[in-house]
């Protein structure tokens with residue numbers, strides 16, 4: 001009576017790789033949308049250019065003595081900041097998905113419940129890459145240069161993208177529990193502003209009062225930014241600009257924070273996703 | 278477990294804060310048959326469907342779908358059912374119709390080429406080929422419903438849940454949807470369909486469950502239920518109000534024994550009839566008496582009348598409309 005059996009032949013058997021394949025199918029969905037609404041890319045293209053220009057010419061002289069001396073600090077700092085800011089988009093996207101019916105469809109399919117969330121994060125990799133390219137392009141136009149080798153350059157990019165994907169679980173959780181898209185935006189930005197400014201992203205932490213410097217030095221974003229500086233800037237540029245070329249410490253700390261984000265926020269997000277009914 | 282039963286709900290209970298949405302609902306869908314779940318807004322239809330589709334957990338009770346327990350084997354259930362939800366279609370409006378269907382196919386582990394072919398086949402079946410490469414955002418309400426239904430049929434499910442598939446559609450579109458449902462059933466699929474219209478349940482369902490306020494108040498075949506709730510009503514409106522007396526006389530001659538004539542609206546007359554041929558007789562006799570009519574119809578009892586007969590109380594839409602938006 002059932003027609004299922006005859007169609008089984010054309011499907012791939014279920015197995016442990018399902019979650020990877022399904023996440024990829026859902027990431028493709030994000031990519032199609034990104035491609036179709038390029039104005040959704042403003043936060044990873046025009047905004048960072050604007051930030052770079054503003055910060056370079058407003059703070060450059062005051063903080064580093066000259067605009068060109070400020071660039072090695074700023075480009076890496078801004079990549080850190082904007083990678084974090086761009087994660088708001090994932091939260092808002094999830095919230096929007098839930099308001100429509102499409103998440104019900106996903107929930108009623110025999111797919112892992114992580115797949116829609118993981119797919120959303122994966123789809124954001126392209127945005128992250130675009131962001132890094134735009135930032136570096138702008139930096140290069142103003143005189144910034146990667147002073148180390150290509151391997152370290154690629155490692156820095158990979159670290160920044162990994163950081164973005166792990167941090168994304170936090171705005172995803174917010175997107176799953178907040179009641180409106182506006183609330184998602186408000187909550188995430190309210191958390192990100194102190195996180196990005198109370199860090200080493202724009203000014204050396206030595207200039208901050210002790211308690212703030214302590215926070216800034218422990219800040220996950222500071223570790224990422226310092227790792228980028230150690231990987232990309234001339235080791236002779238000193239501890240602030242390049243951690244004297246010692247990348248092992250900051251990279252390790254960044255990875256630890258990535259792990260913490262996933263361990264803390266991913267289970268909460270998955271639980272919130274399962275509970276939403 | 279019996280393989281003749283596609284869906285079995287046994288004492289389902291579900292509360293939301295202080296609303297008791299289901300108070301112990303039981304029913305069965307025999308394999309290859311259509312069960313119509315009939316009830317007014319807020320009766321608990323969507324809640325029951327969502328439990329069966331593994332989207333909600335019941336507080337108490339058990340349900341099996343295709344022989345698998347929805348609570349302990351949800352994945353097996355999901356492999357075998359298709360769900361078309363109420364209200365907003367479960368499709369991605371920012372993708373085209375074709376992209377939606379291919380995505381669902383790939384999520385069901387179809388190989389890329391298979392998913393592509395299946396999408397094309399479904400688009401053809403649901404008359405969406407011309408709109409296939411447009412964003413679903415531009416689709417009309419009827420097209421969205423069809424795409425949604427196509428999406429839920431992508432994986433050749435054994436069992437399909439249709440939650441109020443025609444609510445909000447105009448009568449012509451409703452008939453189209455009925456044809457599609459018959460088509461699905463013709464392919465051996467078991468269907469659980471919820472509706473607020475006795476007509477729809479009568480047109481499509483083998484068995485009907487009537488629920489109200491989270492409780493089953495009747496469970497029978499379509500035929501028996503109609504026998505219980507009373508037969509059809511013949512309704513006539515003469516063009517010339519002065520012929521009212523003659524119309525009444527003709528109606529009395531056609532009505533069931535002891536039936537009395539009602540006047541549902543001024544100038545319109547109605548009488549319960551048992552004979553399916555009553556409509557034909559009415560046409561003949563009215564013509565014979567040279568009475569012109571502006572309206573002549575044979576109606577099934579409304580849901581409200583069904584409830585009145587079954588429970589002695591008028592169905593209250595249970596203040597459900599507001600919270601429905603949030604829930605469905």
Ligand SMILES: Nc1ncnc2c1ncn2[C@@H]1O[C@H](COP(=O)(O)OP(=O)(O)O)[C@@H](O)[C@H]1O
Pocket residue numbers: 277293294296297298316317318319320321322323324325595596597600601603604605
């Ligand atoms: N998520 C929810 N939260 C609170 N109440 C709900 C929720 N879903 C449904 N209800 C309530 O449960 C009752 C049954 O709703 P529902 O199953 O949607 O009815 P139907 O589909 O028959 O119109 C209604 O009173 C409704 O307000």
Ligand SMILES: [Mg+2]
Pocket residue numbers: 319322323324363440441605
């Ligand atoms: Mg409903």
